[in-house]
Amino acid sequence: MSAFDDAIDALHESIAGWNRGAMPGTISRCAVCFDAAAREGDPRAAVGAAVARGLAGDHEGARRRLLETVARWPDAAGAYVALGMVALRSPDVLAHAAEASWALIAARSLAPSVGCIERSLAVALAAQGEFMGALQCARAALAIDSDDEEARLWSALMRLYFGGDVTAASVLTELPPEALLRGRSTAVWLGAVAGFYAKGEFHEARVTLRKAIGVFKQGATPEKPLVDSARRWFRELRGFGAGVPMTGERWVRDVGGAQSEYVRTRAALSTFRDAVVQSGGRAPADVVTVLDIDSALGAMEARARRGMLEYGARLMVRGFAEAYLPMVACLEPPPLELLAAMGLVRLDG
């Protein structure tokens, strides 16, 4: 058996025994075997060596090795996939989202129509704040595999917060039971929190948050940032109130209250409109007409609504990525299909 095959066995063994991280002894052995194989000039082994280090917690070392691999073998899609995966599993996801995006875009152009690459790219683009691109990638991943629950989760989140589609809330709430049956961790409950909150089911949302963070030990220092990050995101989600912030009766609250700049500008424009109407021709028609003011009022509201959706999406979806991805990285090993996309599988027969 070659060093590479040994390394693959060790990698799969460490993943099979995943418990909030890879099995320390096995992943070290895996890294050593991959190093030995990499010395023979196998790009897959170089990728594997970097991935093993990333899974052992050395994200910076993994990233550096992968950038070297990419420079040496620029046509190896696996290195780009690994770079994207390592970036998305790093503790500060938002800081590495742009790097993950470009790496996965490169991987997609080298290996098109691979579901896990499309899905990972959707996640990276969402974390970066490129929601339209993220939605398109999530849909592409669903077109390849309609059962991809991770792609459904991100697609629904984007539809809810970027598109203002409240029906996506149901998708988010129905998703976790199915995902748990497929062996996913309790982190998937976090998406359901957004769904319940959007539907106005506040108690359910709170209970679901507890389900998502309940697996972590209370007060345990290594896991505390994960719990706090989810709680912070939930607190900011609550700032929005129930549902997407576009409904009529909540508009004044959504724009910041009766003394907000929006409300007062609107009031000033309305007063000005009345003054123009009552001026009896003193207001020069070539300067301003009632139609101009109505148009300004309409444009202001439309721009504010659109901006709120965009900013809200930015805040909620990126905040979700910030809380959810480290939780997933802690509780779940990288999926096998992603390892396959890196070439880190043994092909029997």
Next chain:
Amino acid sequence: MPWHAAASPIEVPRAPIDPETESALHHGRYVPLFGWGATDDEARRVVALVSRAYSTEADPGAMDCLATMLLHPNLGTRPMTFLAEAIQSGAAPDSWGRVALAAAGLLGAGDAVRAEFGEPLLECPSLRANALRTVAVGGAERYTFPETFARLCAAEKEFGGTRDAESFTALRAWFELVLARRWSALDTLREIRVESLPAADAWLVSAGLFLVGDDAAKSRMTEYASLALEGLQPVAPRVMHVLARELAELVSQPWARRWDHLRCAAAKDHAAAAVRAWLSAALYEPHDEGAEHETLGPEMTKAAREARALVGGFLVDWFVHDREARSRVDHWAGDVLRVYHRLHGASMLGSALDEVVG
């Protein structure tokens, strides 16, 4: 050639300005303000310069030509530094400093010249408030309104609790209302006891209220302008005409100005402000998350910190995308500030005239 080596450098140019004088001024053959030192004669010369610029015989370009004499290309701000040192040591009365600052305002010097000219006088405690008005109030020339606003905010804090505090609050609120289109500043301007402010500051407050459609503001602007110019008629007979013309220009199109201001207000990023309000609401609302976790600190997620950083700055509120309206409001604000400096200069000169000329 050093400036003092020139044969007969100009001390007080004739008016109307002839080509020889213009050429001499252009080549630095003149004695800048307080160029002969901090003396009584120099203070009188400053008054004479202003008087010449606003004399009935002066041509329209006289003010610009005489404004050249505020600074000198070789000497820079040294004469003003010497004057400031003399005032600080008690060798010169602060009325001389007031006269110098008044000249900068009345001669219509631009932001950069005014700032350079007045900067040394900031060191004199008795003149600091007036020097700050001369130096800090501006921004139209190089679109430095955000920097001006920051300086006014600092000045407001610095003068807190003194009799100048309300003036600087008014100046700061004027910038916020006119250029950042913040309506909370309108409330501040309405709450200020205008009668207690110096005439020029009160005039500026009235100009701000005029912009937002206050019917009585126009007459108040005239009233405060007359108050600022009180006693100056014998020294600068043309000042009233010049200011009347500039005032008429400012108030000539009330509908257009108000509409431009409202267009800018409507073009602001209200969505970003709303998100900020949501985030604040989220922070301060009590959340029942159960007793199993300790209370969450006020830190936000990184995504929220980035969203919050998008709003709240003067620059963001001022630099709206409706360029046409913004440019017209900026231009109007620049004109208002030029008149403000003339009025402020007139007030200072009026108050120092008896001490200097007798």
